[in-house]
Amino acid sequence: MAAEGTLAVHGMWASPFSKRVELALKVKGIPYEYVEEDLKNKRPYFLSINPVYKKIPVLVHNGKPIAESLIILEYIEDTWKNTGPKLLPDDFYERAQVRFWVDFLHSKFSENVMAAVTKDGETREKALNGIHEQIKILDEGLKRFYPNGTSGITHENLGLLGVVGSSVLCPFLSTEEALGIQLIDPEQAPLVHSWVETLRGISLVKETLPPHDKLVQITKYFREISLDPPQKA
Numbered sequence: 001m002a003a004e005g006t007l008a009v010h011g012m013w014a015s016p017f018s019k020r021v022e023l024a025l026k027v028k029g030i031p032y033e034y035v036e037e038d039l040k041n042k043r044p045y046f047l048s049i050n051p052v053y054k055k056i057p058v059l060v061h062n063g064k065p066i067a068e069s070l071i072i073l074e075y076i077e078d079t080w081k082n083t084g085p086k087l088l089p090d091d092f093y094e095r096a097q098v099r100f101w102v103d104f105l106h107s108k109f110s111e112n113v114m115a116a117v118t119k120d121g122e123t124r125e126k127a128l129n130g131i132h133e134q135i136k137i138l139d140e141g142l143k144r145f146y147p148n149g150t151s152g153i154t155h156e157n158l159g160l161l162g163v164v165g166s167s168v169l170c171p172f173l174s175t176e177e178a179l180g181i182q183l184i185d186p187e188q189a190p191l192v193h194s195w196v197e198t199l200r201g202i203s204l205v206k207e208t209l210p211p212h213d214k215l216v217q218i219t220k221y222f223r224e225i226s227l228d229p230p231q232k233a
């Protein structure tokens with residue numbers, strides 16, 4: 001490790017936000033300790049390392065906490081610049097492009113995915129339409145990064161885009177199975193579809209993602225406890 005000391009990821013097993021931090025550390029080959037936090041019963045130490053948002057993930061490096069997944073990823077790249085594969089390109093314009101699409105992946109999907117996990121058909125339909133729209137936009141956006149397709153992607157050239165893309169899109173398979181819906185249509189978004197297939201095949205991604213069956217189970221559970229659709233008068 002270039003920057004010596006202790007390193008701990010405080011996360012939650014199903015969270016795409018903590019999974020992307022773990023994946024970035026694994027890609028770079030940086031050893032870390034993983035600490036599962038109980039978000040229903042937050043302990044004083046956890047509240048002391050993220051007193052503002054009180055959310056996972058938090059990375060604690062040599063006793064110093066860093067919160068917010070995208071800020072943590074940048075910290076990892078800055079701190080271990082010369083360790084393992086680079087997560088960002090050298091060219092400043094290319095970096096800005098990667099950051100733009102990382103932010104898109106980070107900010108555009110979680111609300112709609114959460115809204116899709118409901119018994120209310122109308123809410124689910126609206127959320128699904130939103131997801132399909134964003135996937136189509138992403139399909140266009142990815143063309144500049146993968147002009148020759150996605151088959152050459154490995155953990156070595158995964159980059160920040162692949163790390164965040166894996167954390168957001170790979171668990172869609174579990175959501176699709178749990179809810180009996182299709183989030184990524186291979187005809188409407190062929191590049192996103194092949195990107196996700198390729199990402200899923202990378203060993204480090206596979207070993208980092210939440211277990212599929214457990215995710216299917218918890219998604220079904222969330223759907224069951226979601227509010228019943230409003231009764232028509």
Ligand SMILES: N[C@@H](CCC(=O)N[C@@H](CS)C(=O)NCC(=O)O)C(=O)O
Binds near residue numbers: 012016017068070
């Ligand atoms: N913007 C944050 C989002 C993190 C987040 O939403 N974490 C959730 C778990 S998936 C959390 O800690 N929730 C606990 C709470 O809101 O009390 C990031 O990117 O790190």
